[in-house]
Amino acid sequence: MPDLNLLITLDVLLTEGSVARAAQRLRLSPSAMSRALARLRETTGDPLLVRAGRGLVPTPRALALREQVSRLVQEAQAVLRPAQSLDLGQVTRTFTLRASEEFVENLGPALLARIAQDAPFVRLRFVNKTDNDYALLREGRVDLAIGVVDPGASPEVLTQALFRDRLVGVVRSGHPLSQGEVSAARFAQGQHVYVSRRGLQRGQVDDALQAQGFARDISTIVAGFATAIALARDTDLIASVPERYTAHQREGLYSFALPVAIPTFTVAMLWHPRLDADLAHRWLRGCLREVCGQ
Template sequence: MTIDHVDLSRVDLNLLVALDALLTERSVTRAAARVGLGQSAMSSTLARLRSLFGDELLTRAPDGMRPTPRALALAEPVRSALRQIQALVRRDDSFDPRTVERVFTIGLPDSTEVLLGPKLLAYLRAEAPGISLLLRSIDRIRILQELDADRVDLGIGLFSEGQSHHKQRLLYRDSYVCLLNADLLGIAPPISLDDYLRFPHVLTSLRETAHGVVDDALAKLGLSRTLAVTTPRFLAVPFLVRSAPVIATMHARLAHVFAGTLGLTVSPVPVSLEDVSFSMLWHASYDNDPAHTWLRRTLVRLAADADPRP
């Protein structure tokens, strides 16, 4: 489409900055603080935006301000346009990880934080001390909404495909193993299927359901297991396993970390389970952001080295 320069010159592009802030915060007061304006100035800007788009954009609701359907349709194109403008005016060759100052918000489960967090933090303190991290626990369903709202810079975990503006890159693949206290169970690896079913299990489920991939695999064999406890926290698992005669089936990399730290035993799983793929997920508008690109490349490199398995 040909650009109408005369028509476009009549539009104050700062209005789009304000619109993005308003749709992100859904509050005139918070949006004003986000862009460095006074509340009255932001109210006037909202009035101008309503005139420009011929729509109320935001209406009052009991829980704050609610975007109209027109505003919701504008949110992603406006944010994408602003990110592209920002990428244009930034000088890529000026990026230096040793001097840049930036906070990255990363959504990831605690299991991935245990594996990658220490290595990433150590590397940043040595190579990019001005970069700090805000790590948040987030699930695979909310991550897309958080990326679109620019509340998260990067997601790490087990993700299905997002929309066309969500980019994904594999970090590493992992298998499943059993984690157990061999002394309490009185058995040694490799654990048999009979023993696997004889002892109760610990299940980690972020979906708050007492059912997992192991249960699906056993059901195909006409078998089932007994669950002793279900928890959403991976970090609790090794302490539960260390204290009671139970078995946990979990990702191999994490299990080996726990086994080496707490003196537990790792064994192959006596049922067939498919490997899993851990990926990074980000918004496409950050594709060419120098700092974001550098962080993604760093994570790929560190993930390749973060395998404690013998």
């Protein structure tokens, strides 16, 4: 009968793609991990990971197994985890959260403090937003995603609203727009930095300005709000950024309500139904709701 512990080893090896990193994660020596890989190769009849340059790449069989192995390991862990009660003080677990750097910087400190109250051995691992968040949730590589819900979100993913936010304008202290009323005409006359993770050339603000007969000059496009604010701090560029998401980054700058009607938006958390009844995950979702509701 095959050793089922090898499933855990295989899951970590396929996730890390490195014998050294997998050994570190499982707290094994590199030689012990190499022996485990040799046993896995013998058991499956496939090399699984083969050398390419300085690293290792998975074989087609390994790629085919990856999602199935991950699911089996998670289901096994769920079977062995207490279902009715949870001693948070003894929970040793790392949760992976997909969130923007702005979210981590502005709400991370309060979330970490809240978690430390109940569960000192719980660790959070934050990763940046990617284009395949729903696949990451399904595969179990991300436990919780935080962001604006995409209308095309996978129907299998569960969502819950955390807070509403709106776009505001921000300029350096002493910028012409920091004095007097900011009209649509004055706003459009300046030079703007536009935030687009997907490389778009225009957005809702431009549509709203066009409806009033104005067009703004976008001289710079960046991938993140923190970068846009940093540019606005040291130039005459005007940035349009989420108000609550960027509270810390905007300190010392002049913020103002946009002179065009832009709908507010909801920031939510998303997770896979597989984790919905997991007590520790349920507790983590409660911590997020609490922190974001303050």
